[in-house]
Amino acid sequence: xxxxxxxxxxxxxxxxxLMLLQLVKQQKFEDCSEYLIDQKKxxxxxxxxxxxxxxxxxxxxxxxxxxRPTKEGEELLANVEIPExxxxxxxxxxxxxxxxxxxxxxxGNQKKTKLYIALFRVHSGIDRNKLATLLSVFLEDDQNMExxxxxxxxxxxxxxxxxxxxxxxxxxxxxxxxxHQIFFDETFKTLDGAK
Numbered sequence: 623x624x625x626x627x628x629x630x631x632x633x634x635x636x637x638x639x640l641m642l643l644q645l646v647k648q649q650k651f652e653d654c655s656e657y658l659i660d661q662k663k664x665x666x667x668x669x670x671x672x673x674x675x676x677x678x679x680x681x682x683x684x685x686x687x688x689x690r691p692t693k694e695g696e697e698l699l700a701n702v703e704i705p706e707x708x709x710x711x712x713x714x715x716x717x718x719x720x721x722x723x724x725x726x727x728x729x730g731n732q733k734k735t736k737l738y739i740a741l742f743r744v745h746s747g748i749d750r751n752k753l754a755t756l757l758s759v760f761l762e763d764d765q766n767m768e769x770x771x772x773x774x775x776x777x778x779x780x781x782x783x784x785x786x787x788x789x790x791x792x793x794x795x796x797x798x799x800x801x802h803q804i805f806f807d808e809t810f811k812t813l814d815g816a817k
Contacts, residue, residue, distance in 0.1 A: 623628065623702050625637075625640070625702055626704060626707055629702055629708065629709075632708065632709055633702075634728065635698075636768055638664060639668055640699075642661055642665065642668060643698070644692060645658060646658070646674050646691050646745070647687045647690075647695070655686035656684040657742050665686075668695070671748065672694050672695075673691060673694055674689050674690065675690060675692050676690070677690050681695075704737050705737065705741075706740040706741060706744050707736055707740040709739065711736060712736065714739055715732075715735060715739055717757075718757055719735075727767075728772045729772070729773045730773055731774055735773055735777060736773070738774065738777035738778045741788040742777055742778070742788075742790070742793060742796070745788065745790050746796060746799070748799070749761055751813050752806075756799055757795070758797075759806075760776070770794060773792065776793075777793055777795055779793055
């Protein structure tokens with residue numbers, strides 16, 4: 623299991639609470655309550671953060687065995703495993719996801735797409751408002767979007783099934799940036815000046 627430490631820090635989550643959240647997730651398949659019994663303070667903290675909840679269960683079940691992750695808890699566990707990801711990447715993903723779905727286009731693998739947003743940001747050096755601006759123009763270009771049917775492939779589409787390492791050269795978004803580089807570089811300068 624890979625743990626993105628920066629993302630974990632940004633969520634103010636300790637290793638102990640992350641492990642407890644993972645154990646609560648595993649409760650769906652096996653009883654992990656014996657590991658949760660002495661963790662009332664940490665479990666309360668996870669509940670208050672909206673990451674775990676309690677199901678009705680059976681009367682004879684212990685309170686710990688009834689714990690389950692919320693949708694937010696499940697999402698946090700999935701996102702903490704994505705290298706390089708930061709909160710800005712997740713915000714961009716949700717925004718672009720909404721646009722793709724509203725246009726009846728496909729998302730592809732959402733976990734990979736989040737990873738590709740993070741890798742695009744790191745490899746290209748285009749981040750925050752600059753990346754949002756690039757994506758906005760990219761999405762508004764109807765001619766471009768006519769052939770851009772899957773969000774995942776807009777960020778990275780390997781040349782063949784064996785190529786798995788991220789490369790900007792195989793990014794439709796980066797190729798779009800290069801095609802309109804003068805415009806984007808000027809726009810990015812104005813964004814830098816607005817800080």
